[in-house]
Amino acid sequence: MTIIDDLRALETEALAAVEAASTSEALEATRVGYLGKKGSLTAILRGLGALSHEERPEVGRVSNEVRTAVESALEAKKAALDGAAREGRIAAEAVDVTLPGRRWPVGRQHVLHEIVDEIVEIFAGLGYQIAEGPEIELDYYNFTALNHPPDHPARALQDTFYVRDLSGDRAVVEGESDVLLRTHTSPVQVHVMEAQKPPIYVLAPGKVYRRDVADPSHLPQFTQIEGLVVDEGITFGDLKGTLEHFVHQMFGPERRVRLRPHFFPFTEPSAEVDVSCAICGGEGCRSCGGEGWLEILGCGMVDPNVFGHVGIDPERYTGFAFGMGAERIAGLKYGVPDLRLFVEGDTRFMHQF
C-alpha cells in the first residue's frame, strides 16, 4: 500500500461517511473525524513532511485533491442538510391564515364632526378661513345685529335658552337676561365682521341650542355650519355657484340644486336650498315625501342692516351667508332615523360611520 492508496481509500471512506451523515451534528462529527485537528486525513497531511523529494509532488497533489473533494462534499451535504432543516422549520411554522389578526381598536370620529370636517375641507379649498365664536352669546350678537326686530318671536322664552346674567345688568330687549345660548352660528358672522375688514371668506361650525324636546326629529342642541363672504362685487350668482359646488362635492355631481326664495331677517334676498332626492332623482318618491327635493340649507345676500351694525359700507361691499345643520346632512347622507342617536354615545352606532 502506498501512501497514495491510503489517501484514496480514506477519500472513499470519508465521502461515504459524509453521504451517510443525516444530521448537522453527525456531519460535523464526520468533518472533525477527517479534517479536524486530530482527524485521519489531517494526520496523513501532517506526515507529508517526512516524504522524499521524489514522492512529495505527487502525494501532495493527490492529498490536495482528496482534501478538496472531502471539503466540497461536506459543504454540499451541509447545504442539503440546512435546506432540509429550514424546510422542516417552515413546515412546522405554518399557520391557519384565516385566524383573526392581533389588532388595535380603531377609534372613530363622531359622524357629525366627520360631516363638519368634510364641509370644512370643501370650503377651505375655496379659500375660506375657519372661524369660531362663543356658545353663550349676547342678545345683540344673536339677534339685534342680525336684524331681528325687538319683538321677533325667536327671542321668546319658549324658543331660546337664556342664561342667568350675574353682572347686575337689566336686559334691554326681553325678560330678565340678554345672555343666551346661541340659536344659530350666525353671531360668528358679526364677530368676524367686527374684527376683520373685507375681503371675508369664513366658515363657522359649532354647537347651537333651541328649546325643543328631544325626539326623533328634534334636539335641544345641534350642530350648524355657517358661511360668510363679504367682498367687492359679490353677487347672488356667486352664492348660487358656491352652493352648487358644495352640493356636488358633498353629495355627488349628479345631484341637482334648486334655490327657493325665502325669508330670513339677516339676509335679503334669501333662499332655501334643496338638493334633488338621491333615490328618485327629483321625480318624487317615498324617501323625499313625494317632493323630489330635500331641503338642506338656508342662505341669502347679507342684509345692508347687518353691514350697518358692523360698519361695512354696503354700497362698496356685498356679501352672502349660508347656514346648514350637520345633523340634517348626516341624516340625509346616512339615513339616520332618530337624531337622539347622535348624543347617546352608543359605540355600536358610532362604529357604523
Added chain:
Amino acid sequence: MRVSLKWLKDLVDVTMPVEDLCDRLDMTGTKVEAVHALGAMLEGVVIGRVLTKEQHPDADKLSYCSVDIGAAEPLKIVCGATNFEAGDRVPVACVGATLPGGLTIKRARLRGLESQGMMCSPTELGVGGDASGLLILPSTAPVGASYAEYAGLADTVLELEVTPNRPDCLSMLGVAREVAAVIGADFETPSGSPSESGEPASGAVRVVIADADLCSRYTARVIRGVKIGPSPDWLVERISAAGTRPVNNVVDVTNYVMYELGQPLHAFDLGKLATADGAATITVRPAAPGETIRTLDGQDRGLAGDTLLICDGSGPVALAGVMGGESTEVSDDTADILLESACFDPRSISRTSRRLGLISESSLRFERGVDPDLAARASDRAAALIAEVAGGVVAPGIVDAYPGEKPLPELTLRVDRVNTILGTALASADVVALLEPLGLGVVAADGALRVTVPSFRPDLEREIDLVEEVARLHGLENITSTRPGGRERIGGRTPSQRTRARIAATLRAAGLDEHIGYSFGDPADLARLSWDLASDETLVELINPMSEEQAVMRWTLVPSLLRAVSYNQRRGVPDVHLYEMGTAFLTAQGRKQPKERLMLAGALTGSWSRPGWNSPGGILDFFDGKGVLETVMEALHADRWQVRESVRGWLQPGRSADVIVAGDVVGWLGEAAPDVLDAFQVTGPVVLFEISVAALLKAAARASILYRDVPRFPAVTLDIALVVDEAVTAERVTSALRSAGGNLLESVRLFDVYRDAPGAPGDARRLPVGKKSLAFSLVYRAPDRTLADEDVRPAYDKLVRKVCGAVNGEVRS
C-alpha cells in the same frame, strides 16, 4: 294659510294644473307645504238612478235593486234602506270605493244574491247626520257623475307657508294677487257696498283712540235687525276649507271676510254695549292696573298694563285683536250689531297673545301686520254680506277714527344696483314688468325707478326689499351661477384648529371613539361627583331649562362620558373607550357672559378588545389612561409635563393624579371612585381624564423643533436595579438618575418594578420589608465615538453613589 283652489279660482284665472301652480309658488317664495284633496274620500261614489226595486227572496228587510250608473250594464245592489222608490236618484259607492268611515266597498253575497255596490246614506258619505235612510238626490242630478263633484265637495286645498314678511298672503285676496303676479294672470278684488238706510251709525257709536301708536285706525259700522242663524252652505263650505268651524251667520261672515281680505273683524252685540244718550262709546286704550275681562271662552283674565283693550262706557269688552269678551258676544237673540274693523299695533297684540297663551286667527294676522287701508273696505264687504245672509239693515255711514293715516311710501330702485347684487343684466323695462303685477307703482326717473309701495306690502321699506322682489319674480333659477373671485383671500385652518385635529386623530389612533354629549349639566352631579367648585366659580344657570337634569351648563365633560359609558354597559357593550372635546362653562358673580373653556376628556373601561385566541384582553386601568395621555403628549412633542398624585372627590384615592404643565395644574386623570360608579350606574374600573385644551396647545412644542443629529455611534446599555422605600416614587428615582447621569447618559427607561408578594414567608422574601425594587435600563452614548464599557464605568459608579444617596436606596445585587 289654507287656500281653497275653488275659492282662489273665483278671484284669479288659474288654468294650469295644480302641480305646476305649486311649483311656481315654491319657486317664487311661497312654499306649498301640503296639498289636500277634499272630497277625495268619495272617489268612486257616483250618482245612480234606481231602475227596479224588488223584495229580496230570502230576507224580509232587504231589497234587491237594479241601479243605472251610466255604465253599459246597471248594477245589482242588495239594500237595507226603505226610504226610496224606483226612479229615485241616490249616491252609489261602486266596488273599490272607500267611504269616509274607512269602509271599502267589495263585491259581496247577501243572503245568496250578489251585491255590486252600495247605495249611501248622508252619514256614510260624511255629509250629514241622517243615518235613517238613503240620501235622495233631486231628479236633476246627472246619472253617472261623480257625487263629490256634483255636491261641490271636490276641492283642493293648498297649505302655504307664509313667511313673516308677507302678511298680505294671509288672505285670499293677497294670495290671489301673488298668484296672478307669478303666473301672469288677471285677478279680481272682491268688494261689496251695503245698501244703507235708517239712522246713521254716527248717532249710535262714538270711537275714541287713546294711543294712536297702539291703534292706527278703528272703524265701526252698525247693522240693525239681523236674524242670527246658521250660515248658507256656500259660506260654511268656504270657511271650513279655510279651517274654521261655522258658528252662526254673523260670526261666519266676519271670519269669511278675514280669510278673504285679511282683515280680522269683530261683531259686538250692540244691545249689550253700555250706552249714554243712545250712543255707545268705544274706547281703545291700554289696560289699567288690576283690570280683568271674561273672554268668549269663559275664562277670566287678569290684564297687564300694556294689554290693549276695547272698552265701552262700563269697562273692557274685548281684548283688542285677540279675543272678544263674553258679555257682548253675539248670541241667538242678538238683533243689532256693531261691526269692528280696526288696525292694532303688531307688537302689542303679539305680547298680549303670548302672555295669555291665546293665539287666534285674528291675533296671528295682527301680529304680522294688517293693512290699515283695508279696514273700511272690509267693513263694507262684511256689512253687505251680513245683510245678505242674516237680514238686517246697514245703518248709513262708517264711524272711522284713523289717526295713523300715512302717505304711501316711495322708494328709489337703481336698476344697476339690482344687477350688482343679483349678478343679472336686467334692463329697466324688465324690472318694471316684474314689479308692476305686484301692485307697485313704478315710474322711471333719472336712471332709476321711483316705486310707490301699496299699503298691503309693509315689508317693502328699502331698496333691497325691492331687489328681493325682482329676484324672486325673475326667478332664482334664471340667475347664472358664478363663483367669487376674491384676489386677497386666504383660507384654511388656524394653527390651533390644526393642533386640535392632531390631538383628536391621535386619540382615535389610540383606540378612542369620539363622543358628543349635551352641553347641559345636572347640578346634582356636583354631589354625585363630590365636586367642590372654587370660591370664585359659579355654575352657569339656565333661566328656562328643559328639565332639572339640564338646568345648568356643564362645568366638566365627565358626566357626559360616564352616562355614555353607562348607556353602553346597560346595552351589553363592555369595552368603551371615549373621548370628547367640548366646552365647559363656569361663571362668577359680576360676570355677564360665562367663561368657556375647551376641554379634552376621556373615559376608558373594559378592555381594549375582547380576549382573543392570541391576545389576553386585560382590564383597563390607571396606566392605560396615562398611556393615552402620554401618547397625545408625544404626538404634540410636549415633553415638559408630569403627573403628581392628588386627591379629587370623584377619583379613587391612590389612583388619582394631577396633570402638570409648566408648573400649572391643567388637568387630572384617575380611576372613578366607587361612589361615583354607583351614582352613575357604571361598572368599574373606569379610567377618566380631563385636561384643558388650551394647556395642551401651549405644551405642544412643534413650532420650536430643531434638527438634532441622528446617533451615528453605538450606545452602551447598562441595567441597574435600585431597592428603595415604597414611598419613593418612580418619578423621583428617574429624575435622580437623569440628574446624576452625566452628559453621556442618553436615556433612562424603567423596565421592571419588583415587590415581594404581600404576606410572603420570610424565606421567600427577597427584599427588606417596606421596600421595592425598580430596575432601569441606562443608555450611554457619545456623539463622536464608539463607547466602551470602561468609558462609561466612572460615570456609572458616580451615578450609583449619587442616586443611592438621593433616594436612600441601594443597588440590588
